Amino acid sequence: MRKKPLFGRFLEIDLSKEKTSEMEVEPEIIRKFIGGKGIGAYFLYTFLKPKTNPLSPDNLLMFLNGPLTGTPFPSSGRTTVVTKSPLTGLYLDCHAGGYFGPELRKAGWDGIIVKGKSKDPIYLWIIDDEVEFRDASKIWGSSISETVEKIRAETDKKAHIASIGPAGENLVKFAAIMIDKDDDPWRAGVAARGGPGAVMGSKNLKAIAVKGSKEISTFDKGKLRELAVRLNKKIMEHNYIHIRRVIGTAYLVDPMNRLGILPTRNFQQGFIEDHYGIIGPNLRYYTKRDVSCYNCPVVCGRVVEVNGKEVKIEYECIALLGSNNGIKDIRDVAKAVLLCNEFGLDAISTGNIVGFAMECAEKGILPDVPKFGDAEGQRRLIEDIVYRRGIGDVLAEGVKKVAEKIGQGTEKFAMHVKGLEIPGYEPRSSWGMALAYATSDRGACHQRAFTARAEADGILKRFSTKGVARFVKEVQDERAAAFSLVVCDFMPLSIEDFISGLKYAIGVEFSLVEYLKVGERIWNLTRVFNIREAGISRKDDTLPPRVFEEPLPMPPDGEEKIRLPKEEFEKMLEEYYTLRGWDENGIPTKEKLEELGLDKI
Amino acid sequence: MRKKPLFGRFLEIDLSKEKTSEMEVEPEIIRKFIGGKGIGAYFLYTFLKPKTNPLSPDNLLMFLNGPLTGTPFPSSGRTTVVTKSPLTGLYLDCHAGGYFGPELRKAGWDGIIVKGKSKDPIYLWIIDDEVEFRDASKIWGSSISETVEKIRAETDKKAHIASIGPAGENLVKFAAIMIDKDDDPWRAGVAARGGPGAVMGSKNLKAIAVKGSKEISTFDKGKLRELAVRLNKKIMEHNYIHIRRVIGTAYLVDPMNRLGILPTRNFQQGFIEDHYGIIGPNLRYYTKRDVSCYNCPVVCGRVVEVNGKEVKIEYECIALLGSNNGIKDIRDVAKAVLLCNEFGLDAISTGNIVGFAMECAEKGILPDVPKFGDAEGQRRLIEDIVYRRGIGDVLAEGVKKVAEKIGQGTEKFAMHVKGLEIPGYEPRSSWGMALAYATSDRGACHQRAFTARAEADGILKRFSTKGVARFVKEVQDERAAAFSLVVCDFMPLSIEDFISGLKYAIGVEFSLVEYLKVGERIWNLTRVFNIREAGISRKDDTLPPRVFEEPLPMPPDGEEKIRLPKEEFEKMLEEYYTLRGWDENGIPTKEKLEELGLDKI
The missing domain is CATH 1.10.599.10 (Aldehyde Ferredoxin Oxidoreductase Protein, subunit A, domain 3)
Incomplete structure (x- = not known):
């Protein structure tokens, strides 16, 4: 055994004190919880004071890698965000694609644990072991793509950046943390569900930029490479992966519609009529380029251009911002997703809440809200949510809270579980x-x-x-x-494949x-x-x-x-x-x- | 009105006498039957002696254009083949894509009517008004791509060619006439159903090669161009066309499977399990290039490469040579289609008949025939049909005749109507x-x-x-x-669009x-x-x-x-x-x- 463990080095950042420290986790904890979601759950349970208000400085916001992050193992580009959710008040983990996780690991960190709250807006600039607390007052209020551009200009052109937009700043309860931006040549990621962006906003933390220069050490580099080659081949021979390569996740729109599983008009129906405008092949038709996460052979991201800007579209976006709100043109879906990605919003919860509001409009409960099918109205409503204008300020609290506030039987069609809005599959x-x-x-x-x-x-x-x-x-x-x-x-990998990956990556056998x-x-x-x-x-x-x-x-x-x-x-x-x-x-x-x-x- | 009608000039070819003549059809007949299918039905009814044996010299084999063929009107690349079917003994029209029809029209002909039978194998070489009867004895027996290459070498590199393969020569009752070849840079076409290739074979006519140099005159060139621009735009804005552009006709495989309409194992089931290997996106995954008929904005043809050769795949091929025979890998479908296209066979009838034989095998009636799912066996059986070896000689007569011959209750699952095998939709x-x-x-x-x-x-x-x-x-x-x-x-055009096209193309108002x-x-x-x-x-x-x-x-x-x-x-x-x-x-x-x-x- 080597002396230094191959996984378990975490960076603790106290924003209140502008201090950082290093924490090493014992191998027995890694064996019990591994990394990512597991270690995040362990940290949250262990380090968070019970009943902490999610938007208080005491909440923890963690960016966690796993033992496979950044290694040759296929699909090792993702990173996990763990916190207590301001939307649900419960445990929350989000998994974002892109390049942020591997970059953080190249900087020598298996994760970051952020606590406290900065007095003024800041961003963090991490180069390997160095951490800078930088003024973000001029960036505050910026959209995601502006934020990423400005920070890259101030740090490094190749920095990978996790940031929030105005939604996170304004503590919209379903604000997302965005990884890089949609018009990067690689795939942007998003940690969206449950509102981790609002937690980040509550800490006055606009962004975390990372650049790493270290090699990611593994237990058996040769065997891990060999395994990766074999698994990449296995992945690329899989029929369902071919579908992902050609269409992306949007492939599912057509089958889900035909099976009555596609949420339509706030879950009033399981399919949308004349659905050809939003199905996978139509997204492919408008696709400008395909984008990939770090070290992924599948390349499932589909980027389209709307209003001169690029945006990546997934199945969930189409379901919630499309059919669920009576919208049948993929270009209208793209425009709505663009807003979510630039403002830093969870597209699923946003679409769900807009659908709820549209049904309230249909029923005369919220007569001023746009009706189903009104794509321009949806865009207006999204802006109102982000800037907490009028009814938008209410909607920004999430569908559960809105229905509680509005009453009039709207709880019956507030489509959530434990406060988290239902995604694109009709139960x-x-x-x-x-x-x-x-x-x-x-x-x-x-x-x-x-x-x-x-x-x-x-x-x-x-x-x-x-x-x-x-x-x-x-x-x-x-x-x-x-x-x-x-x-x-x-x-399409087996548990045995994952276990082999773990063994060669960090030398732990399961x-x-x-x-x-x-x-x-x-x-x-x-x-x-x-x-x-x-x-x-x-x-x-x-x-x-x-x-x-x-x-x-x-x-x-x-x-x-x-x-x-x-x-x-x-x-x-x-x-x-x-x-x-x-x-x-x-x-x-x-x-x-x-x-x-x-x-x- | 101009003196010379803009549509109605036909080339009559008597193979027995090696003579040609010109026939002009009166405008009132054009008004009643237009061209293509209609004029073909009129010719067949009028000129064919009742009860003519379809494989006798007396049968007529017609290649018919319409008033829109070769004009700027979108999708004007098709041509119609009309004859009396040797498979059904009934009226038959087939509509083939590609470039043959427009080329024939550029040669000055709105159609060719072939009758009689050549003593020895020949092919026709048509350059504008000239028609040559050329020796085909050295080409006889050649596959479609060899035939096209050999004839182009002897005539013109850019000649468009309708030809038959060994299936037509051997009078397989569902032999096709192929238009050009799959590895042409443009889309190959096929007049397949009902066995027009066998009629061509019975006449000892291996191929018709055409090269035209004339301009296709239209009634109002400017208006027709204007209309074409408008209709092309309309076509390109249509969601379903986007699907066709991306996936082609194979898009339908997935929905038909989910709806229980995809013929499986000789119509014993309406869906195939684990169908992801043969659905549209998977065809797209293996697609090498897209091909288009003459003057078509859609470009729906998908060409894949198998065994170093190129082959175009459609929904019907996948249904009949795939699911219907228990075959779930698009590459196996492609190999079977390649055989059909090179031998000159109707892929629909071929797949249907192979499925019938496989069910007979399953039931112990034809124990030596390959079973469902045996892709290699399917290829063997196709060759046996083309060369009329063993059971192949029986199967070459079409599923109706085979079942009559075999008996033992097989008529119950001989899937045809009036002798023509059922295509890819479960009734x-x-x-x-x-x-x-x-x-x-x-x-x-x-x-x-x-x-x-x-x-x-x-x-x-x-x-x-x-x-x-x-x-x-x-x-x-x-x-x-x-x-x-x-x-x-x-x-996705309306009847009004067609009527406008007719008016501007030939000046006839409807x-x-x-x-x-x-x-x-x-x-x-x-x-x-x-x-x-x-x-x-x-x-x-x-x-x-x-x-x-x-x-x-x-x-x-x-x-x-x-x-x-x-x-x-x-x-x-x-x-x-x-x-x-x-x-x-x-x-x-x-x-x-x-x-x-x-x-x-």
Whole structure:
């Protein structure tokens, strides 16, 4: 064994004191939580005072790499942001693509833990071991692309930058942290869900710029390269990857629409009529260039040009800022995404909230808000949210809070779980997603357990509870481990591949069971955190009333309608708790925590 | 009015006598039948002796242009082949893309009418008004690409060539006439369905090579150009055209699979499991280049490379040579299509017949035939068909004849209508296609009235008879007129656009009603032809027993099964006859023929 561990060196930054320190994590903690999501959950649980206000200086904002970040392992370009969410008040982890994580690792850091609050707007400039606290008062208020350009001009042309836009500054509860910018020659990333941008804004931290010059040491460079070559080949031979290479994530728009899973007009319908304007091939038609994260063979990013600016479009953008708001032209979707990316907003939550407001308009509750299909109105509303003008100031709090404030029965169609807005898969026509949303650690999330494709392909039976709980539980655990490595969720790689990667990267060997236990441990720890912070229990593991009360019109003409009966959902949930070793109220049992070695935490 | 008509000059070629003559058609006939399909139906009905054996010297083989062929009107690159089909014994028209039609028109001809039979293998070399009968004995037996290369070497590098391969020479009943070749820098075309290649083979005519040097005169060149600019813009703004530009016709594979309309394992199922290897984006992934017909803004042809050769792949190829035979890799589909294109075979009928044979193998009726999923076996079987070896000699007669010969109940799953093999849309899950197949003039054809997209999009209700008969009847009439102009079926143009094109191209003005009457007239004339030749009536307007007797397993897992009840089908058929003004036996009434001016023919 080498003396210096190959993973576990973290940079602590106290903004209040303008001080930095180095922290090294013991190998046994790495073995238990690996990195990324896992180590983030551990840090958050351990270092955050219970019930901390997410927008107070005491909240932690962490940018965490995994043992595979920046290595030759395919899709090693991602980085994980962990904090307590200002939108949900719960544990939050986001995984952003691009080049920021690898650059941070080249600077010698496996992660940054930011706490405190700067008196004035600043940005951080990290070159290897050096950290500068720089004045950002002239940059404050700038859009993402302006911010990145200005900071690069003041630091290094090749610096990789995580920054917030006006949305984060104005503490919009679903503000994002953007990684680089859309018109970079490489892929921009985004840590968006749950509002990490607002946490950054609350700390007066406009951006973090990084430049690294070190080599990323690995345990067995030769074997890791060999593995990478083999896995790249495996990835490139996969049919579904071919689809990703050609169309990107937007491929899913057409099948989801045909299966009645595409949210339309604030989840009033599972498909949009005449959907050809927003499906994948149409996005491809307008694509100017393809962009890739660091060290990824897939190159799934699609950049289009609107209003003379470039913007990257994904499935979720199309679902939430397109069909969900009655918008059928991909160019209108692109214009809305451009606003989200420049202001630094979560496109999913933004689209969801605009859809909610549009339904309120349709119902006469918010008569001045634009109606479904009004693309220009959507753009206006997004600006109002960012600058907290008029109704925008209310909407900026997230759909759960808005509905609570407006009342008049709007809670029934405020489409969120635990305060996080539902993304691009309709739960009534995807029962797997229904359970996945209800049980996800950060609220309604599609990335913790993605079932829609399994249902579309007949691997999971549609409109049936059979096998759903097991599928969701197992994928949640497996993903929790993978998000700790840190790798992309799109790779057709096996657990064995990940375990091999870990071994060659940092010399830590896992058995299959041990590796999955890591995932399960992390999942339970985030649950315990959520119980501690917000008393989360079974009552919260649910879905909006619309899902259980209103039948969903299905394609092709909406005449057929389907339901997700509450009792079927509860059946899945109970089975899920049993499989998790949680009690009937959704609380992990003492035995389960002991089994996972969490009883001492 | 100019003295010389702008359309109506035909070249008659008697192969027996090695003589040519010129025929000019009177304007009133053009007004009644326009060109292409319509004029072909008129010629066939008028000039062909009733009950002529399709493979006898007396059969006519016509290559017909329309008034729009070769003009600036978008998609004016197609040409129509009309003959009496050796596969069905009925009227046959095929519409091939590429550059042959425009070249023929530049040579001064609106069509060629070939009759008789050459003593020895020959090919025709047409340069403007000159026609040479050239020895083809050294080319006989050559593949399509060899044929095209050899003839270009002997004539002109830029000659456009319609030729047959070994399949046509060996009188395979579903042999195609190929236009140019797949590795040309432009799009190859194919007149395939119903076996026009066998008619050409029976005449000892290996190929027709054309080079023209004349300008195609139009009635109002300026207005026609203006119209073309406007229509090109309209086409290019259409979302569905964007899809065609990006993916081509193969886009449909994924939606058809999800809707249970993709023929799988000889129409035993409406979807194939794990279909990602054959869907449009995967074809795009392997695409080497895109190819276009003459004067088409869409460029929908996808050329891939297999075995060092180039081949163009369409939806129908994937359906029939892919899923229908249990084959899930687009590269295997490409290899099979390459064989069809080089041998000169109809890929649809070939795939359908191979699927039939594979089902016979599965059932132990033809134990030596390859099983579903055996891509290499499929290639072997195709070669056996072309060279009429063993079971291939039987299969070369078409699925109807094969089933009659084999017996043992195989007629139940011989998937044809009137002897023409069913293409890539399952009739049980597309009731519109069921009626379209049953009533199409050339047997089971998807191009006479394409309903699958209307059903997929909710324009026609699925699994319902409502509105189907009217839709099918109206599209058949409209298409019959459009195929007479001659234009591509993929253009999102209105009838008004076509009428304007006709006016500016040849100075003939039509009202909307008059124009549609042309379509209806043609449709009735082909019906009368089929009655005269084969006593076609209601008993023939039907579908294979499998369609009515066996429930169809549907996606995603095959557990759900659907039916097309015979009585529902009959209901649609009766409604169709009523709308057509045909009697209950499917025979046009005297009144209808009088109304259409067909009573005197």
